[in-house]
Amino acid sequence: PKRIVVKVGTTTLIYPNGNINLGSIDELAFVLSDLKNRGKEIILVSSGAIGVGLNQLQLNQRPVSIPKQQAVAAVGQAELMDIYNQRFQVYSQQIAQVLLTRDIVEYPESRNNVINTLEELLSMGIIPIINENDTVAVDELDHLTRFGDNDRLSTIVSELTHAELLIMLSDIDGFYSDNPLKNTQAKLHRRVTKIDDDLMKQAGASNNQFGTGGMVSKLKAAKRVLDVEGSMVLANGKRPKVIFDILNGADIGTLFKGE
Ligand code: ADP
Numbered sequence: 001p002k003r004i005v006v007k008v009g010t011t012t013l014i015y016p017n018g019n020i021n022l023g024s025i026d027e028l029a030f031v032l033s034d035l036k037n038r039g040k041e042i043i044l045v046s047s048g049a050i051g052v053g054l055n056q057l058q059l060n061q062r063p064v065s066i067p068k069q070q071a072v073a074a075v076g077q078a079e080l081m082d083i084y085n086q087r088f089q090v091y092s093q094q095i096a097q098v099l100l101t102r103d104i105v106e107y108p109e110s111r112n113n114v115i116n117t118l119e120e121l122l123s124m125g126i127i128p129i130i131n132e133n134d135t136v137a138v139d140e141l142d143h144l145t146r147f148g149d150n151d152r153l154s155t156i157v158s159e160l161t162h163a164e165l166l167i168m169l170s171d172i173d174g175f176y177s178d179n180p181l182k183n184t185q186a187k188l189h190r191r192v193t194k195i196d197d198d199l200m201k202q203a204g205a206s207n208n209q210f211g212t213g214g215m216v217s218k219l220k221a222a223k224r225v226l227d228v229e230g231s232m233v234l235a236n237g238k239r240p241k242v243i244f245d246i247l248n249g250a251d252i253g254t255l256f257k258g259e
Helices: 022-037 049-056 066-090 108-123 150-161 197-202 214-227 242-247
Strands: 003-008 041-046 095-100 127-132 165-170 231-236 254-257
Touching: 003 022, 003 150, 022 041, 022 066, 022 127, 022 242, 041 108, 041 150, 049 066, 066 095, 066 127, 095 108, 108 127, 108 150, 127 150, 150 165, 150 214, 165 214, 165 242, 197 214, 214 231, 214 254, 231 242
Parallel strands: 003 041, 003 165, 041 127, 095 127, 165 231
Antiparallel strands: 231 254
């Protein structure tokens, strides 16, 4: 694949104790920079604004009120981009911040503007780093509606840019027959060609206090990808170098691809 969207979950960026995982972020920057240097077009969809904001403000818990969460996210987004900028600079890559809201789904004009901007950035050899604009979009933070989680956002970005592959890095090796943290008998699905109700039932919620979507939102995302005949790999982001292995065709994580 030439054009690749990579989505990283909070767990790839932040340790369970709330500290920022600089090693992982650096490795991610290295891998993506190397791929870009080899002629790939890379788009990164990154969560983590709240986690980084909590760290920055020395809070140890997600605030309850939505405006407070949005304030934390606003602080964290700036800090997160600062960290990315530093790490990507080491590998001589220019990055760009793109914050999106759901009007890109509803309004063709907004959608076209986003498409044009992303195409321009890619043609300039820049790596766009995308997140939902938490100040505008409350849904990203709302566990009830979950409309705008980054799993969904990454599929929308893949569609808009006609990316050939979406790589989703999470804190788990892939999609299992049941939540492996609760059921040790759970088996990893290596390849999923179609998502039906049976598979949907195997997906559970997130166990992580920073995680938003859980496996349900990843499966919904995969369904969207399959619907437009795209491919998606869900893999563990503990070592971002796993992206090299995925692109080399190694049997890693869960591949969602039609027959
Ligand atoms: P991220 O922050 O990367 O988006 P989430 O925490 O939202 O990740 O989702 C991953 C989590 O989903 C896993 O850590 C696991 O606890 C949970 N989960 C629930 N059901 C499953 C399943 N069938 N297979 C794998 N993970 C599952």
